[in-house]
Amino acid sequence: MGTGARTLLVLVSIWGPESLIRQRPGLPARLAAQLPHDEYQLALVVHPNERSLLGTYELTERLAPALDVGMILPDPHEGWASVLIAAYALVTDHGSVALYYCAAQDRPVVSVHRGGGELIPGSPMGVLLDRIPQLERAKDIVDALRAYRPGSGHAAAEAAFAPPGDAVDRLRTEVYALLGLAPPTHDFAPRLLPSPAPATRVPAAFDVHVETTAAGVRITRHPAGTGLPGHHLAVEHGAAGEQLTRSAGLLYRRPLPASAAPVGLAWTADGWTRHALSAYPSCRSAAALLPSGGCLLRVRGHEQTYAVQVEPRSEGGRMIRIDPAVALSAVHARLVSPQPALDSRTVLNCLLGERTFPITLRPATDAEATQLI
Secondary structure (H helix, E strand, O other): OOOOOOEEEEEEEOOOOOOHHHHOOOHHHHHHHHOOOOOEEEEEEEOHHHHHHHOHHHHHHHOHHHHOOOOEOOOOOOHHHHHHHHOOEEEEOOOOHHHHHHHHOOOOEEEOOOOOOOOOOOOHHHHHHHHOOEOOOHHHHHHHHHHOOOOHHHHHHHOOOOOOOOHHHHHHHHHHHHHOOOOOOOOOOOOOOOOOOOOOOOOOEEEEEEEEEOOEEEEEEEEOOOOOOOOEEEEEOOOOOHHHHHHOOEEEEOOOOOOOOOOOOOOEHHHHHHHHHHHOOOOOEEEEEOOOOOEEEEEOOOOOOEEEEEOOEEEOOEEEOOOHHHHHHHHHHHHOOOOOOOOOOEEEEEEEOOEEEEEEEEEOOHHHHOOEO
16 A cells, blocks of 8 residues: 555544534545645545445546545445454444444544434444444544544444354344345355455655754654645655646656657756756755665755665564655755754754654765766
8 A cells, every 4th residue: 555654544424414524525635635644644444325426527526635635545345344454443324334433443533423313322333333433624634543442443333243253154044034045055255355455646845844852863754735834845856747746945856767769858866856956946955865765955055965875673573664855855954054064973862753764874876976867
């Protein structure tokens, strides 16, 4: 899904006038603006009836502000179930999907249901909504998730799904009896759910908020234009519009696939950073992400060119890597600040959420400067 080490927060919407998508249509976009892009991934599960009513085009147009900044809209047939299993937390209306989630795992669930005539009082879903936190404002989402008490959802789900482990056989027997048919004698092996697809759109420009602390440089990125401007605007060249590109404080370029042209043409990392600072006078730093995994950074007014390398972090047998563009924002913020100049070789800590990633900053070599991008 492309979520990586981020927290996957899934919104679920039933169909009809009391659904999340009807009552709170702007909530996905507000959450996307509120939550740091490098710490959270959003997905929205929409009931098939609502998707059929609106149609794919109308639905994606309505959800464009959230989809444009990386929200996932999974397939309504099976993809939604894969996303639900992967979710760390759920935001729900009064639809029964939340009960499926609580039956499978005890993770945070919060409600946006505002009441109405569709929910049956005392039903398992009604009991669940009475026990979980209520989300009134998007900006309170983190506090609402923390307010969830373990066990609140599982107890409500138990009342809806019984007897555990035996329901499928009982249902099959009953359904075949209603059809007047004998149940098949062979066993049925459930298919694995499909792997969910990643977001179809990802932001290419970020308002970067910077906080310099004794422990390092804290970076919080939000998709450009969704909130207040930050310390600088970081923009991926070639992926964002020209207006954003010309406004960038930090402009970076990712490696391109090898050209199939009969006579190839490609920038070197050093050549492109020089070109970018010349072509975009408002840009203070230009950087090329190298195929080797490092970055080459040039800062306007600095004589030397820098090599930037961010180290991965080990957690529980996994290696966590951050987008090199995050490290570039941390280094850019430090180099353009009025603080004393850094040594020729420096290790700078980048703080991202609760994690710390060391960044090595040193003069770039000729080999790095001439790498093709």
